[in-house]
Amino acid sequence: MAGHPDAPLTPEGLHRLCERIDAGRPIAHVAAEAGISRRCLAKxxxxxxxxxxxxxxxxxxxxxTSxxxxxxxVADLIEALRRQTEHRPARLAADLKRLHGITVAPATVHRVLxxxxxNRLRDLDPPSGEQLREVIRYEHDHPGEPVHVDINKFGRIPAGGGWQAHARPWH
Known part of the structure; x- marks a missing residue:
């Protein structure tokens, strides 16, 4: 997304501000002129x-890094145990501790599943432990990408609710 060319915090604007500091102007003065905090400009x-x-x-x-x-x-071991036993996260954590000496919190087991x-037993075939349904997820290419959500008010709904809430016909 392209910003305004004269905006203070575009790479070009930051370049101009840094050159002013290199020319000998105090950071606080340059920051005040640009309308940003001294701390931000110092960064x-x-x-x-x-x-x-x-x-x-x-x-x-x-x-x-994570x-x-x-x-x-350990995640592979959790997956194998889930497919074999179909236990829930708390019991899988106990099984990992008992069978393999690995201490993992049930919340961590759930996160891996x-x-x-x-994470849903209904999506697994009971005899084989294989996936029954393909899980359809809406995912971004890169973590941290902004999410775009459109929120529009298409009808003229009065404050406090419309006709369903008050059994009033539209007029």
């Missing part, structure tokens, strides 16, 4: 000093 100026032009570009809000994410081998599309 962008530090990025400018560290990375140059690339530091002023927009960056994804997605985390670079160190607390459940390991894939949701991620793999196994």
């Amino acid at each position: 962008w100026y530090a990025r400018w000093c560290a990375h140059g032009e690339n530091g002023l570009a927009d960056h994804s809000s997605r985390a670079a 160190p607390a994410r459940t390991a894939e081998d 949701v991620r793999r599309g196994l």
Whole structure:
């Protein structure tokens, strides 16, 4: 999405502000002239000093790493146990502790099952544990992408509800 070319916080606008600071103007004065906080401009100026032009570009809000994410081998074990036993998350967590010595919270087990599309028993074939239905999900290509939602008021519904709430015909 393209912003206004003279906006203070586009990469070009930030470049102009950083050049003013490089020319010797105090950060507080340049920030006041641009209508932004000193702290915000100091953050962008530090990025400018560290990375140059690339530091002023927009960056994804997605985390670079997820160190607390459940390991894939443990997730595979959770999936295998679910397909074999069809137990719920609390019992699967107890089975993991008892059989494999792995301590995982039931909420974590549930999160893994949701991620793999196994959280609903009705979607699994009882004898084989195979997926019965394809799970249809609305997903974005990249985590952190903004969601677009249209909210329109198509009818003239009076405050307090319409005819269904008050049994009044439309006039």
